Structure formats: structure tokens, C-alpha cells
Amino acid sequence: MITDPALAAPDELLGAGPAADPVAAAGGGDNPAPAGLWRHRHLLDVDVLTADELELVMHTTATMSEILARPIPRVPALRGWGVTNLFYEASTRTRVSFEVAAKNLSADVVNVTASASSVTKGESLIDTIRTLEALGARMLVIRHATSGAPWLAAETFGGSVINAGDGLHAHPTQALLDLYTMRTHLPGGSVAGRKVVILGDVLHSRVARSNLWSLTASGADVWVCGPVTLLRGFEAWAAAGVAGTRQFTATSDLAAALRDADVVMALRIQRERMASGLLPSLREYAARFGLTRARLATARPDALVMHPGPMNEGVEIAPDVAAGTQSVITDQVANGVAVRMAILYLLAGARGAGE
Amino acid sequence: MSGRRIMTAEEIRRAVIRISHEIVEKHAGTDGLVLVGIQRRGVPIARRLAEAIREHEAAALPVGALDITFYRDDLSMLAQQPVVKGTDLPFDVTGTTVVLVDDVLYTGRTIRAAMDALMEYGRPRAIRLAVLVDRGHCELPIRADHVGKNVPTSREELVRVRIEEIDGEDAVDIDRAVAAEPVAARTT
Amino acid sequence: MTIDVDARTSGGARSSVGARLADLEISRAWLVDPASGREGPGEIVVTDGVLEAVTWLEGVEAEGIDASGVIVAAGFIDLHAHLREPGNEDAETVATGLAAAAHGGFTTVCVMPNTTPALDEPSVLARIRDAAAASGLPVALLAHGAVSAGRAGEQLAALGELADAGVVGFSDDGAPVGSASLFRNALAYAGMLGLPIVDHPEDAALTEGAEANEGLIATILGLRGWPRAAEADAVARDLAILADVVGDVPGARLHLTHLSTAASLAHVRLAKAAGLPVTCDVTPHHLALTEEWLAGARRWSWEALDDDGVARDHWRDGAITAPPFDTSVRVNPPLRSAVDAAACLAALVDGTADAIATDHAPHAEVDKAVEFGLAANGISGIETALGVVLAAVDAGRLSLATAIAALTTGPARVLGDREPSTRGLFEGESANVVVFDRSATWRVTPDALASKGKNSPLLGRDLPGRVLLTVAGGRIAYEAADD
Structure with missing residues (x-):
């Protein structure tokens, strides 16, 4: 029994009680409310999230999906909270997704698009963050072209920092929305034991990196696949395992990767890969590694097709696959809002918590 | 921890039956009446009230569950975010008389949050409140229409409602809180 | 006692x-x-x-x-330090740099020429010497002159004039001597003057945008890889050209600075065995710190190796104790693997590496309190060198005598008669x-x-x-x- 009234008072704090709550899972599939508590002040990457914490995020996301289904999808949970989106890289979709999520929770949203010019003018990231904090930001959503920049932000900022993508390194909310999307579509509501293929420019993909953490933590059988020049270093990581223990597979053998896959996630191929000599041509990439209907047919018949966007249709993914019945790409976008609402909500209660 | 029992399982059973009669009486029937339990212990109590009404009125009232987490006014005072339990209102509340059901009425803030949350789903004709225990200290102009038991308490005391569906038994106890620190997080 | x-x-x-x-x-x-x-x-x-x-x-x-x-012990000699004056006095001055050297136990410091303007002609050297004299500090200041004018990698700097003014070698450090042909000419010309080329070996084509040693840590952290091969192939190039030049110019000498990989040290080992006039140094940070510090581990390199000499996994070990992306560990060449660090230690033990040089690279806070990818390369290390080396001694990785030799007689041998003071405890001096x-x-x-x-x-x-x-x-x- 909890004897400290400060702990005991709102029994919701204690998570699910011993008996299953008949409607606890409203909108949440078959998953009961998790017992885990949120202990993070920032969301910098998914690498620090335990399986229980991932479960809590998934559960909270499900309740947010329920809000999104309402005629007026807005609750007052973050009323009066200043949420600032600080984007050093153009990304309309991620920025808008965070903005909608924050507004749905009644937060006050400020968008800052820092152009390269403000960097060259000599205004440092630290200066910028201090300024935004003085202007009332309590949560900072940061997108930056440099790996690790959110860690610098977290060192400086007094509130919570959410990494909206840093360099090649991490994109935690994308990984969480991917996990949520997979769980809502896979029979049984779990990725455990499922074969998930991440296909394309793995080397330059923060989406792939973050997904490796969350998917292996959730027990998925993860395969990363692409031409060797875009897979550099991942063979060694696969051998060492994520967190030194959780093995995955890295291969350039597309046929082996796709065979009996439950989920195929294609990654964006960028033109500058040709300029830096990593690929001969987009045409050749499409011919050898593009996700076509014929190739998808070698996966499981009900395999999910995913893409973090924005897509180069006809390059990494064929238009009929992107728009086909197995595609859950638009669900990813919708779930992105729910996941970001969940993260904003969870972090709002985590003042004073550790990293 | 030494607890003082203020309601036994039998007393709870009787209180539920009495309240179920009062609800019907006050509404002069069951037409347009719905029961909405506040997560978590309000939900099984609402189900029991519905069951009692079904037995004596032969009417099946709709029962919903309301999660008020997002409507609390004390989120930023909590050390941890509450786990969201989810809302399930499988009916349109517009035009109905909603009886909100909770276990304990204390500061009234939960009820205030519940009314806000309910309004997001439609425009009820009326909202009433049924609680198992009214322990006093309401901080808002809110009072219960139906009360299982009025229990004068001090703020240092903790009213602990146990419901079989959740806790394995029915009972209401009063515990003297070990720390007398006021509990900002309380909303019940 | x-x-x-x-x-x-x-x-x-x-x-x-x-x-x-x-x-x-x-x-x-x-x-x-x-x-x-x-x-x-x-x-x-x-x-x-x-x-x-x-x-x-x-x-x-x-x-x-x-x-x-x-x-x-005899006072230490640092073959490689950046004192930032002239041009970057917010990061260091000759006076503060010499004071730092003295605090670290160094009595002779060889400064690098990547100042602003570059030390590519005698007037800059005169200015630096004036600053040293004005500091009132007795630490001896020696200097490397630039190999190329303005360190631009195109034309030779005023090598003869610099030699007459007393430089102890030539280096474009901060960058390699870019073109093979310029390197070849510089090696020959400096050889004629009786001075070494001190090269920072790096194949820039392989390191464009690089942030961290290419390997598991860089892959996980999403940092652009800095391949070991970029150092080893530059070392191989330098040695091949040295072998060519030394036939014509017997005085040609090459010193390779801050070697950081097992492969490049292996090249030097073979070249020395073949009798080539090559020397090299390793830094305290490359022998004691590793790439896992970028991920937040804070253990010495020898603690990161298992009994079989294989790098341990910091994730599995729970060795992460600090936040990742600390810019203070951003350095060129990058911190390498525990295996490479062990190779640096082994090179000191077997004499392949002649000296420990600090590559003392002070930076103003504004150049480090930025995103990892934008941070300046370098570690302020002249004051911590002794402590780091002693940590290796304490761990049984070096003998005390080898460690002291690498800070005294080793660098003295590299400098030869260009370093006038003795490097031993000799009475009467x-x-x-x-x-x-x-x-x-x-x-x-x-x-x-x-x-x-x-x-x-x-x-x-x-x-x-x-x-x-x-x-x-x-x-x-x-x-x-x-x-």
C-alpha cells in the first residue's frame, strides 16, 4: 500500500490496478493501461525508452487518437504552455504535425524557422534558445541538420526539449509514430516477432536509426537493406547489436530482405547521393532497390507499406505501391499528430525528472 | 497504516440501490437518462447503478466512461503525468440527462473537469452528480445530487474507496495520512 | 618517506x-x-x-x-602545441600558453604555424618570440614554420628565411601538406636546410565533413565517418615520397605528428625497420581516450578493452555516464577505437613512436559551445598530458621510464641539435x-x-x-x- 498521500492521492498516478479496467483500453486496442511512469524531461531519442515506457507512449497515443476522432479535437491539457518549434531545416510536414498536436492540447505555439543566415550572422544555438525561453517557451521542439544539436539545446533550455530530427542521428517521434502505426495494423497489435524491413538510404537516415532502437526494443525482427554504399557501418552495428544486445540484420540482398516481410518501410533517396558518388543514378536505384508491386508480392500478402515522407514516387517506391491497399502512409501522417500529442502531454508532467 | 472502516460491502450495496431509486425518482422515469462514470472507480459504480435500475425499472440505461485527465487544472502541479484511462461514451449526450458518477466528492475539481470534458461531446439537457462518499471541503460551488454517505473528514485524512471490480473487495476506509502535507494533486 | x-x-x-x-x-x-x-x-x-x-x-x-x-625528471618537451598568437588571442596567447606548459611540466614548447597570419615568414616568428620574452616565462619557445605560403598548400613558404630565423621544422598542421608534389618538393628543400617536414597526415578527400572516427559509435550517433584509412593512406604516401626523396637528399627527414591508428603506426614501424629517416608522435588523448567518449563513456582506453584486446561495448557495459556529443572530445584526428589507442601505447613501448606530443589546441568557448558538427577541433591538453600519461603508467600500460622518455629524450631526439638544452639530469648545466x-x-x-x-x-x-x-x-x- 502506498502510504504517502502525495503519491497515493490521484489513483490514476498508479497506473492500472490489479483488475482489468473494462474500458481502459478505449481506442487502445487490446492493450491494458501500462503500469510504467514517465520519467523523462526531454525526448531526445528513443534509445532511452524501456519497453514499458514505449508501451506507455503507445497507450497515451491511443487516447489521443480518440480525441482526434472527436468533432472538435481539442482538450485543455496544456492550456497556457508555450511550445516553440525551432526548425533549422525546412520540414513543413513535421513542423505542422507538431503545431497541430500542440494546438490540440491548447498550448500556445510559436514557430521559428531559423535560416542558415541567422547561423552565419553569428547567433549561436545557445543564444537563440535562451531568447526563446525568455519569450515564454516551456517546450522546445527542435529540428537541426547537425547530429546531437538537441543535446546542446537540452543542456541550455530550462524546459523540455523534443528532438524533431537531428542530422543523421535520431527522429524519435517518427519512430514512435511508425511503431504505433504498425501496432494498429498488425494482427495482435504487436510488432514482436514481426519482420520489419527498412529499405533505402540507411546511412543517412535518422528515421532508420531511431526505428532500430524502438523496434528492436519491441521485439521486432528488423532488417535494414540498401546498396552497400548506403549501408556503411550498419553491418557492424547489426553484428554488435542495438545496445550491445539486440541483433538485427543488414543486407544488400533485397530478395532476402523482402521475403515474408510483415512491414516494408521505404526511405527517401536524395539526389545529392549521386553527386557524392554513392550511387550511379536514381534510375539504377529504382531498378535495383525500388519498392515495386512485383517486389512487394514477395513479402507477406498483407504486408504493410510505409514511408516517412516526403516520397520520390517512382524512385524508392512505385506510385501504385504508395497508393495501394497495403499502404498505411497516410495513417502515419495522422498518427504523427497523436504521437506528438502524447509526447507533449507526457513531458508536461516531467518537470524535475532526470533526462 | 490503521484504517477506520466507514462503509462495509453491505452498506455500499444498499447505498447503490438507494441512489438508483433516487435517480429515477428525481428524473421521474428513465427516458433520456444516461450514466457516466468518472475513471476509474466511478465507472464500476455507474455500472452497478445501471444494473440496479434495470432490476427495478426494467430499463437498460446507457453507461459511459469519462476520463478527465486532460481537463484537470492541476497538471503542472503533479510530479508525474497521470496515465490516461480513456473515454468511452457509446451514445450522444446531447439532450440527455447525464448522471456523473464518482466515488468520492472532495474539492469538486474532478467534477468541474468532468463537466468540461462532457461538454466536448455534446450538450446535455442536465447534468447531475452521484457519489458514494461526500467528504466535504468542496472548493467550488458544486454539490452532489445523490450521496451514498456523508463523511465529515479533516484534510489530513485519506478516504480510500475500494471497489471489487478494481480492488478485489468493496469497502470505504478512512486513513490518517502519515504526512500531513496538503495534497495539491488531489481532485477527488 | x-x-x-x-x-x-x-x-x-x-x-x-x-x-x-x-x-x-x-x-x-x-x-x-x-x-x-x-x-x-x-x-x-x-x-x-x-x-x-x-x-x-x-x-x-x-x-x-x-x-x-x-x-x-628533466623538463618536458612538447613537439606540437597551438598557442594561437597572433590572431586568435581569445583562445590563447603566447603568455598563457607558456604558463600552461609550465603547469604541465613542459620547459620547451614547439609552436605550430597555423596562426593568423600564418607563421610563413620570419616577421611572424619575431612577433611570437617578442611575446614570449614579454611574458617573463622561462619556458623555451621553438617554432615550426609553415610549409606553404599562407598554409594554402600551393607555393612553398619562405623556408630558407625561416630556417635562418631558427625554426625547427616545417608544417602545415591543421591540414596535411595537400598535394603530393608540394610535399615532395618541401621534403627535399627542407632536407637541404637540414630540417624535417612535420606532417599532419590526412587524406582530405576521405574526411570531407567528417565528424567522428568511422565505426560503430559514428554509425550509432549519426556522425559522418572519419575513416582510419584517411590517415593510413596519407602516411603511406608520405613514406613513399620520403623513400624517393631521401636517395637524392640525404638530409630529408619526416616527422609524422599525432598518429592515431594502428595501421599508420604499422606503416611507420616498417619504414623505420627499413631505415627511413622518419619519426612520429602520438598524443595523450589518442592513447588514453576513445571514440566511445563521444557517446558519453568516460573510461580510459585500456578499460575499454577486454582481456583479448577486443573493444568492449559501452552500451552492454553500461559505461555511458555523460551526455553524448560533448564538443570537448571533437578533435582532429578523431578519437579512435580502444584498439587504436592500445596501438599508440604499444608504439611508445616498442619505440615506433618517438614522443608524446600534446597537440594542445585551446579554443575560445564560443567555438566549442556550439553544435557538435560545427565545433572547432581540438583539446586543450598541455596541462593534462602528464596526468593522462601517468594514468596509463598506473594501469601498467607504460613504464614510468618509457613515459618520461617520451616526454624528454624522445622529443629531444626528434629535434636533434635544434634543441640546445639538454634533456637529462646533467650536473653543471x-x-x-x-x-x-x-x-x-x-x-x-x-x-x-x-x-x-x-x-x-x-x-x-x-x-x-x-x-x-x-x-x-x-x-x-x-x-x-x-x-
Whole structure:
């Protein structure tokens, strides 16, 4: 029994009680409310999230999906909270997704698009963050072209920092929305034991990196696949395992990767890969590694097709696959809002918590 | 921890039956009446009230569950975010008389949050409140229409409602809180 | 053990930095003198700046004296330091850099020419020497001149004039001598002048945008990989050209600085065995720190190796104790694997590496308090070098004698007769000595560092070997404050 009234008072704090709550899972599939508590002040990457914490995020996301289904999808949970989106890289979709999520929770949203010019003018990231904090930001959503920049932000900022993508390194909310999307579509509501293929420019993909953490933590059988020049270093990581223990597979053998896959996630191929000599041509990439209907047919018949966007249709993914019945790409976008609402909500209660 | 029992399982059973009669009486029937339990212990109590009404009125009232987490006014005072339990209102509340059901009425803030949350789903004709225990200290102009038991308490005391569906038994106890620190997080 | 450190200046008062050391007696200390091949209990006496007596104790007199207490050695030589003046005085000045050197036990510092303007002609050298003289610090300042004008990698700098002005070598450090043809010409021309080319070996085509040693850590952290091959192939190029040039120009000499990989050290080992006139150094940070520090691990390189010499997994070990992406560990060449660090240590043991050079690279806070990818490369390391090396000694990775040799006789051999002061405990010569206490640790804090560059990943750490006294040219360069 909890004897400290400060702990005991709102029994919701204690998570699910011993008996299953008949409607606890409203909108949440078959998953009961998790017992885990949120202990993070920032969301910098998914690498620090335990399986229980991932479960809590998934559960909270499900309740947010329920809000999104309402005629007026807005609750007052973050009323009066200043949420600032600080984007050093153009990304309309991620920025808008965070903005909608924050507004749905009644937060006050400020968008800052820092152009390269403000960097060259000599205004440092630290200066910028201090300024935004003085202007009332309590949560900072940061997108930056440099790996690790959110860690610098977290060192400086007094509130919570959410990494909206840093360099090649991490994109935690994308990984969480991917996990949520997979769980809502896979029979049984779990990725455990499922074969998930991440296909394309793995080397330059923060989406792939973050997904490796969350998917292996959730027990998925993860395969990363692409031409060797875009897979550099991942063979060694696969051998060492994520967190030194959780093995995955890295291969350039597309046929082996796709065979009996439950989920195929294609990654964006960028033109500058040709300029830096990593690929001969987009045409050749499409011919050898593009996700076509014929190739998808070698996966499981009900395999999910995913893409973090924005897509180069006809390059990494064929238009009929992107728009086909197995595609859950638009669900990813919708779930992105729910996941970001969940993260904003969870972090709002985590003042004073550790990293 | 030494607890003082203020309601036994039998007393709870009787209180539920009495309240179920009062609800019907006050509404002069069951037409347009719905029961909405506040997560978590309000939900099984609402189900029991519905069951009692079904037995004596032969009417099946709709029962919903309301999660008020997002409507609390004390989120930023909590050390941890509450786990969201989810809302399930499988009916349109517009035009109905909603009886909100909770276990304990204390500061009234939960009820205030519940009314806000309910309004997001439609425009009820009326909202009433049924609680198992009214322990006093309401901080808002809110009072219960139906009360299982009025229990004068001090703020240092903790009213602990146990419901079989959740806790394995029915009972209401009063515990003297070990720390007398006021509990900002309380909303019940 | 009794220690009697009693230093007095000519004025009779307690010491002041820069003053001639009038009178010093250190009795019952542990002397380490690689120049004479001796190490053991002893005493020294300095009178009026001259090392008057070195006495080795034996028998009963030596009882109770061991290598765990006060150590006396010749003052250290740093072959590679950036003192930032002229041009970047917010990061370091000659005066603060020399004070930092003295605090680290160094009595001779070779500065690198990547100043602004570059040290590519004698007037810049004169300016630096003036600053050293004005500092009042007795630490000897030697300089490397630039290989190419403006370090632009196109035309040769004024090599002959620089040689006449007294530079001890030529380097475009901060960058490699870019083109193979310029390198070849520079090696020959400098050889004619009797001076070495000090090359920073890096194949820039492989390191464009690179942020971290290519490998598991860089892959996980999403940092752009800095392949080991970029160093090894540059070393191979340099050695191949050296082999060519030395046939025509017998005086041609090559010194490779801050080697950081097992492969490049293996190239040097073979070249030395073949008789090529090549020397090289390794840095304290490359032998003691590893790439896992980027992920937040904070253990020494030897702690990151298992019994089979295989790098351990910091994730599996739970060795992550600090946040990732700390810019203080961003350095060129990057921190490598634990296996490479072990190779650096092995190279010191087998003589492949001639010296430990600090590559002291102070930076202003504004150049480090930025995103990892935008941060300046470099570690402020001249004051922590001794402590880091002693940590390796404590761990049994180096003998004390090898460590001291790599800081004294090793670099002296690289400099040859261009370094006039002796590098041993020789009676009758001007005193160049460092006295440090192996049993005392000191905490690395911004205030404890004399350097303006506080960019040390060791901040907050306790290092062994507190320097008590540094004497350069018979004058006091540093003396620890009384506790």
C-alpha cells in the first residue's frame, strides 16, 4: 500500500490496478493501461525508452487518437504552455504535425524557422534558445541538420526539449509514430516477432536509426537493406547489436530482405547521393532497390507499406505501391499528430525528472 | 497504516440501490437518462447503478466512461503525468440527462473537469452528480445530487474507496495520512 | 618517506615565476633520467639556476624511497602545441600558453604555424618570440614554420628565411601538406636546410565533413565517418615520397605528428625497420581516450578493452555516464577505437613512436559551445598530458621510464641539435627539471587550467601527478601554491 498521500492521492498516478479496467483500453486496442511512469524531461531519442515506457507512449497515443476522432479535437491539457518549434531545416510536414498536436492540447505555439543566415550572422544555438525561453517557451521542439544539436539545446533550455530530427542521428517521434502505426495494423497489435524491413538510404537516415532502437526494443525482427554504399557501418552495428544486445540484420540482398516481410518501410533517396558518388543514378536505384508491386508480392500478402515522407514516387517506391491497399502512409501522417500529442502531454508532467 | 472502516460491502450495496431509486425518482422515469462514470472507480459504480435500475425499472440505461485527465487544472502541479484511462461514451449526450458518477466528492475539481470534458461531446439537457462518499471541503460551488454517505473528514485524512471490480473487495476506509502535507494533486 | 622541497629565489623570498632559482635541494626523491638510463632514489641540488649536484642514493640511504611519491625528471618537451598568437588571442596567447606548459611540466614548447597570419615568414616568428620574452616565462619557445605560403598548400613558404630565423621544422598542421608534389618538393628543400617536414597526415578527400572516427559509435550517433584509412593512406604516401626523396637528399627527414591508428603506426614501424629517416608522435588523448567518449563513456582506453584486446561495448557495459556529443572530445584526428589507442601505447613501448606530443589546441568557448558538427577541433591538453600519461603508467600500460622518455629524450631526439638544452639530469648545466608528486591528484577545473582554452574533456576529473615545480633554463616556470 502506498502510504504517502502525495503519491497515493490521484489513483490514476498508479497506473492500472490489479483488475482489468473494462474500458481502459478505449481506442487502445487490446492493450491494458501500462503500469510504467514517465520519467523523462526531454525526448531526445528513443534509445532511452524501456519497453514499458514505449508501451506507455503507445497507450497515451491511443487516447489521443480518440480525441482526434472527436468533432472538435481539442482538450485543455496544456492550456497556457508555450511550445516553440525551432526548425533549422525546412520540414513543413513535421513542423505542422507538431503545431497541430500542440494546438490540440491548447498550448500556445510559436514557430521559428531559423535560416542558415541567422547561423552565419553569428547567433549561436545557445543564444537563440535562451531568447526563446525568455519569450515564454516551456517546450522546445527542435529540428537541426547537425547530429546531437538537441543535446546542446537540452543542456541550455530550462524546459523540455523534443528532438524533431537531428542530422543523421535520431527522429524519435517518427519512430514512435511508425511503431504505433504498425501496432494498429498488425494482427495482435504487436510488432514482436514481426519482420520489419527498412529499405533505402540507411546511412543517412535518422528515421532508420531511431526505428532500430524502438523496434528492436519491441521485439521486432528488423532488417535494414540498401546498396552497400548506403549501408556503411550498419553491418557492424547489426553484428554488435542495438545496445550491445539486440541483433538485427543488414543486407544488400533485397530478395532476402523482402521475403515474408510483415512491414516494408521505404526511405527517401536524395539526389545529392549521386553527386557524392554513392550511387550511379536514381534510375539504377529504382531498378535495383525500388519498392515495386512485383517486389512487394514477395513479402507477406498483407504486408504493410510505409514511408516517412516526403516520397520520390517512382524512385524508392512505385506510385501504385504508395497508393495501394497495403499502404498505411497516410495513417502515419495522422498518427504523427497523436504521437506528438502524447509526447507533449507526457513531458508536461516531467518537470524535475532526470533526462 | 490503521484504517477506520466507514462503509462495509453491505452498506455500499444498499447505498447503490438507494441512489438508483433516487435517480429515477428525481428524473421521474428513465427516458433520456444516461450514466457516466468518472475513471476509474466511478465507472464500476455507474455500472452497478445501471444494473440496479434495470432490476427495478426494467430499463437498460446507457453507461459511459469519462476520463478527465486532460481537463484537470492541476497538471503542472503533479510530479508525474497521470496515465490516461480513456473515454468511452457509446451514445450522444446531447439532450440527455447525464448522471456523473464518482466515488468520492472532495474539492469538486474532478467534477468541474468532468463537466468540461462532457461538454466536448455534446450538450446535455442536465447534468447531475452521484457519489458514494461526500467528504466535504468542496472548493467550488458544486454539490452532489445523490450521496451514498456523508463523511465529515479533516484534510489530513485519506478516504480510500475500494471497489471489487478494481480492488478485489468493496469497502470505504478512512486513513490518517502519515504526512500531513496538503495534497495539491488531489481532485477527488 | 621524507621530502624536502625547499626552493628559494635569489631574492631570498619565496619564489616568483621567471626568477632565477637561487637555491633548491630536493632530497629523498625518485629520479627518472632516461638520458643516463637511470631511475631510482636520489637527490638534486640547484644553485643559482645551475643543476649543481645529482646524487643517486643507495643502500640504507635509499630505504623507503619509491616511485610512488615525489618524482624529479628533466623538463618536458612538447613537439606540437597551438598557442594561437597572433590572431586568435581569445583562445590563447603566447603568455598563457607558456604558463600552461609550465603547469604541465613542459620547459620547451614547439609552436605550430597555423596562426593568423600564418607563421610563413620570419616577421611572424619575431612577433611570437617578442611575446614570449614579454611574458617573463622561462619556458623555451621553438617554432615550426609553415610549409606553404599562407598554409594554402600551393607555393612553398619562405623556408630558407625561416630556417635562418631558427625554426625547427616545417608544417602545415591543421591540414596535411595537400598535394603530393608540394610535399615532395618541401621534403627535399627542407632536407637541404637540414630540417624535417612535420606532417599532419590526412587524406582530405576521405574526411570531407567528417565528424567522428568511422565505426560503430559514428554509425550509432549519426556522425559522418572519419575513416582510419584517411590517415593510413596519407602516411603511406608520405613514406613513399620520403623513400624517393631521401636517395637524392640525404638530409630529408619526416616527422609524422599525432598518429592515431594502428595501421599508420604499422606503416611507420616498417619504414623505420627499413631505415627511413622518419619519426612520429602520438598524443595523450589518442592513447588514453576513445571514440566511445563521444557517446558519453568516460573510461580510459585500456578499460575499454577486454582481456583479448577486443573493444568492449559501452552500451552492454553500461559505461555511458555523460551526455553524448560533448564538443570537448571533437578533435582532429578523431578519437579512435580502444584498439587504436592500445596501438599508440604499444608504439611508445616498442619505440615506433618517438614522443608524446600534446597537440594542445585551446579554443575560445564560443567555438566549442556550439553544435557538435560545427565545433572547432581540438583539446586543450598541455596541462593534462602528464596526468593522462601517468594514468596509463598506473594501469601498467607504460613504464614510468618509457613515459618520461617520451616526454624528454624522445622529443629531444626528434629535434636533434635544434634543441640546445639538454634533456637529462646533467650536473653543471642550466636546470631544466620538473618535480611532481605521483601520490597527489589534482582536479581539472577551468580555474585550475592556466590555459585560456578550457576545452578539456577531463574537466571535473582527478588526475595523478600534481606538478610541484617546473624549472626552465635555471628559472622558475611554475611552482604549485601551498595547500
